[in-house]
Amino acid sequence: MTTTEQTTRHELAELLELDPSALTDDARLTDDLGLDSLAMMTLSGWLVARGVSARPRTVGDVLQALDGIRLSVVVTDGERGAASTAGLLPPRPRSPLTPVLGNAVYRLTPIQQADLDFLYLLAAGAETGYRWRYRGNPPSQQQFAADLFGQELVQFVARGTASGEPAGHVVAYDHDIAQGHASVGAVFAPGHAGTGQAAEITAVFIRYLFHTFRLHKVYLEVPGFNWPQVESGAGTLFEVEGVLKEHDFYAGRYWDKYVCAVYQLPR
Structure with missing residues (x-):
């Protein structure tokens, strides 16, 4: 296990309030770890914040999805911009008065x-x-x-x-x-x-x-x-x-x- 993977596994354990030893690669998120719909929602939001839009079933799926992230940089007028999140979040409303009626999924x-x-x-x-x-x-x-x-x-x-x-x-x-x-x-x-x-x-x-x-x-x-x-x-x-x-x-x-x-x- 790499240092990065170990760190990610501990961050995931803290997020889910579980013992890191329970987060084996083959542990199923709902059947083995007992995550309910709202815990899965928390996990999904945590992944989206890291550039991942996925529906993982196991801890290994989570780690693999995070490992596959490739950061991209937006360059505008020669200046380095923020990492691109195109496709991950709904488009910014044209006005703050416009209600949001969707997300990436x-x-x-x-x-x-x-x-x-x-x-x-x-x-x-x-x-x-x-x-x-x-x-x-x-x-x-x-x-x-x-x-x-x-x-x-x-x-x-x-x-x-x-x-x-x-x-x-x-x-x-x-x-x-x-x-x-x-x-x-x-x-x-x-x-x-x-x-x-x-x-x-x-x-x-x-x-x-x-x-x-x-x-x-x-x-x-x-x-x-x-x-x-x-x-x-x-x-x-x-x-x-x-x-x-x-x-x-x-x-x-x-x-x-x-x-x-x-x-x-x-x-």
């Missing part, structure tokens, strides 16, 4: 007619439906389409920035603008969930809400069977404001519901 777009089949499959699919509003008991496709609009504050389809293919659905609902709060929900196709990148674009959506509407906090209601996916963010990325004991029934038992809040940062 996803962009948020209004729902189109062609998206309805995809959104229905998210709501009805075996791997995602029980985590979403119908809890495994979806309506007809016609009723679903009718229910999709009317009570939400705003909603978007998350699409792959490169491919344009739909990947998930984010929505703000149960809003009370006079009191300054709303609730947020998000669901992503199985190939995108749990990578941290879905959590990142959901965070972009929450920042958009604070930027666009007079809100001072947004709520996230998390049933107990979803809690392991976001637990690492409690106390740092969001506050747990209450726990409703044995509130939700699913799969033959009652689950607690966690009522969490993300606050608008002071201006």
Whole structure:
């Protein structure tokens, strides 16, 4: 192991709050190290800050991606510029008033007619439906389409920035603008969930809400069977404001519901 690799491994261990000895090359980030969606989001942001846009599955993937970085220099009028990050970050908005609705991996777009089949499959699919509003008991496709609009504050389809293919659905609902709060929900196709990148674009959506509407906090209601996916963010990325004991029934038992809040940062 080179000195550089050893240093990187220790930095990674500090970031993830893990013992460096656990970070073997073949250690799987989610299955072996137990990283939830928000821990994966932290890792993804750490990699992007170092010029890497990747979806690693193991510690070895992380180290290999970092080892392959080639720094480039932008030269303008004979002067050395900053390292190029073209393609890694969304273009700088033309105005600070322009909301950000995307990142290197996803962009948020209004729902189109062609998206309805995809959104229905998210709501009805075996791997995602029980985590979403119908809890495994979806309506007809016609009723679903009718229910999709009317009570939400705003909603978007998350699409792959490169491919344009739909990947998930984010929505703000149960809003009370006079009191300054709303609730947020998000669901992503199985190939995108749990990578941290879905959590990142959901965070972009929450920042958009604070930027666009007079809100001072947004709520996230998390049933107990979803809690392991976001637990690492409690106390740092969001506050747990209450726990409703044995509130939700699913799969033959009652689950607690966690009522969490993300606050608008002071201006």
